[in-house]
Amino acid sequence: MFKIKYCLASMLFLVGALAIAQEESEEKREPGHYNQSKFKQLYEEFSTPNTYRSASGAPGPDYYQQRADYKMNIVLDDKNAKINGVETITYYNNSPDDLEFLWVQLDQNVRAKDSKSPLRDGNGVNFAYTASNFASTYIQEPFDGGFNIEYVKDANGKPLSFTINQTMMRLNIPKPLKSGEQISFSIKWWYNIPDHTVNRARSGYEYFAKDGNRAYVIAQFFPRMAVYSDVEGWQNHQFWGSGEFALPFGNYDVSITVPADHILDATGVLQNRDDVFSKEMMKRYKQAKKSYDKPVLIVTQEEAEAAEKGFSDKTKTWKFKATNVRDYGFATSRKFIWDMQAVKIGGKDVMAVSMYPKEGNPLWEEQSTKAVVQTLKTYSKHTFDYPYHKAISVHAKNQGMEYPMICWNYGRPNEDGTYSDRTKYGMISVIIHEVGHNFFPMIVNSDERQWGWMDEGLDTFMQYLAEQEFGKNYPEVIAPNTKYPSRRGEAAKIVPYMAGDQSYISPIMSNPENVYQLGPNAYGKPATALNILRETVMGEELFDHAFKTYAQRWKFKHPTPEDFFRTMEDASAVDLDWYWRGWFYTTDYVDIGVKGVKKYYVSSKPTKQMEKYMADRNLTESDLPPLVYLAEEDSEDYYPDLKGKFPSATSQNLKEFMMDKLTEAERGQIKEPKYFYEITFDKPGGIPMPLIVEYTYADGSKENITYPAEIWRKNDAEVRRVLASQKELVGIVVDPKLETADIDTTNNSWPIKEEKSDFDKFKENIKGK
């Protein structure tokens, strides 16, 4: 079937086996094939390196970032569920550019009455709605949750002109803010706080009808500076709801006034603990700071339940300062139970903190702080030591949202306190995930609005590692003799998505607003891709060093996808362009199989193909160096009496070569193969992957060989390997441990095994029920 071109110069005679270099089939080649090569470098996709961002993936010599400091006075009006604020922003223009105007983000305007966000969905009717979503969509007046901007003033108290375009506010400053200059201005604002259990708001309150209290988790609550960078200029893409946030770093000085009987925690170091803590709380807090093995309750459930009945008219002001954070969030309620424990990270003490209403118990008092501790340990090990002094996990119904030092998490038991495994694992996993976001994107500060996967994917990958370590460190929490049941991370778990309908799949390198199935797109697939990269392509040592290098290069900075891709190669010497191309830039999937096996035997007599080769060129055997031939079983070249004999027994040339060239000792070492197999592997899937093969021999022994992904570099559809063996080959399995997310394993075995497809199993299951 295929043409063989013998290249005499490249004929290689090896000890114990004979290999003839043969060029691969050319029949399948299309003109321009090499332009479509999966191994082509990503010069067209990547932006050109420059003095801001180096080709290595590190920040360049001229790298800069802007800074925004905030001084804020916040007042929560619990009775009316309103929030009021006055803030002074000091903005530092560290860029080389003069800025004619500034952009400020007004994210709450996504909840304004005239928001365009609800108008852009073109999906038609849902077949089911939650009662609250049905009411808010079809019955109630739209909620009025947008910002009311009372004023914007310059440093001298004079009004500053501004223009609001949906969720973005342009400050029309009187003269450009020159490179190296800073500007201060103040904004006074208020808005109605939404019920976050309706329409999936990321921030707001939950109302507890039984006791009449609210628990607030408040974020995106103040006008925030947009990012100005060398990559996007102003990142002023509107906030539509899915694409999250892009924020500069800065220092925060924040006072929050809430009812006097509220418990509150927030981003930053509490400045007036003596004012807001009771003596008893202070005593317990001091204990907690020395408690490394278990949390200490600062506010007990009994105390929280007593506080629920209070409804104090008095207020208390909690004061915080935070250094080098990119955002701010706080949680407050009189319903909160509060526990803390210390954890050593890089020789420093960090407080792992949980805050939850009684509705979260007993699950929350049992698991939350444990999960925080594990997250800080695992993530610090793989990136950098957690730099802040605390990490808080707050329980809020249906929430999973992250801010610096604080996050909101779901996981609520039934009313009688019982809970399913699903609730328990869901809760531990979301806490690991959201606390983990401290690292990506709160510290490694990527642009979430543009690249959802850079924080969600990297965080979900790290979440998998932390979950597995949680399972090992807390065996009593998980089912006996099992691993932690991670929902995402293992290769096989991404198969249904990657094998799915292509019209609902986008490349990972997509804007989060524009994709169907954001979960697998931005979380599951990149996490799995990194996990496979670590375990199967690069190996843990090379991967972990490169990943850590990325985290350390970009902590407290703004990386782009190329900075990540380039650093992973820079720090490992592994060319990964093919991997980024396949997994991140396309919607291709992995499918690799074994197509067929041919047996060969060594012969001294020229094969028919060789005879033709010589005839075409007017050559005789005497014109050529001594040759050894491989003849296919049952072909016209095949002589049954050769079967099973050592090559040196059937080829005089080989025998003479070995007698002449090898010492006696070397000859004694020789293990001559009896069997020669040519195995054809095919690749119906678009993504090249290492070809992982398990060979089984007649004596039951197995041999595992991994051919690097580069085996597909010249022929993306089919490759052939020669296996020379002393033992008869009886079985081949491709990807035996399901490491590559191969979407169809029915072609992974030789001889072909009757294997039921998932669809067949599914059909049988349906019938069985």
Ligand SMILES: [Zn+2]
């Ligand atoms: Zn996330």
